Amino acid sequence: MSTFATEWYLIAIIMFTGFYCMLVSRSIVRQLVGLEIVSKGAMLTLISAGALTNNLVMAQALLITMIVIEVVVVAAGLALLVKNFRVNGSADMWKLNGLKG
Template sequence: MNISTSMIVLTAVMGLFGIGLYCLLITRNLIRVLVGLQIMVKGAMLVLVFVGQSQGQPSLGQSMALTVIVADTIVAVVGLALAVQVKRSIGTLDIADISKLKR
């Protein structure tokens, strides 16, 4: 346990955050957008665990991470359900085709 560990963990957090965000920016497939979101969430979990550890309250950090896991799994479930419904009623997952609401 030294400085470099915390640096590595935070790099991982920022990397996950950045890759997830990048995925949201360039992906046109709705399900893959949800994948991007999940990647971002992994970063959030990791950082919560990390801050818990480094503040000397590991259980608190873990319990927060647990809540985040649950919350974002629910979001993923609802999102996937939405995506399935989109596929059913619109017939595609391409964001280009679900961009009718504009202006």
């Protein structure tokens, strides 16, 4: 097994962990943790692909943009969490079932 294959195999495991967390957890904070883990896995795929193809400079440029995006997304997600906490008084995803049809 090449280094590349090992890397991507482990990345697949990391992403599986993140998705599993998002799937089973009720707490919004924990879901955000899962989201972070998934996006870390996505970042690793990019840098690994860039390193394999000798395209590191470009991969790095993409990663810097991605990190900026991630900060805003997480900050916005936490803002939403705090607002939900103020309005509904809980941080529980599954208690939200007001909308049905």
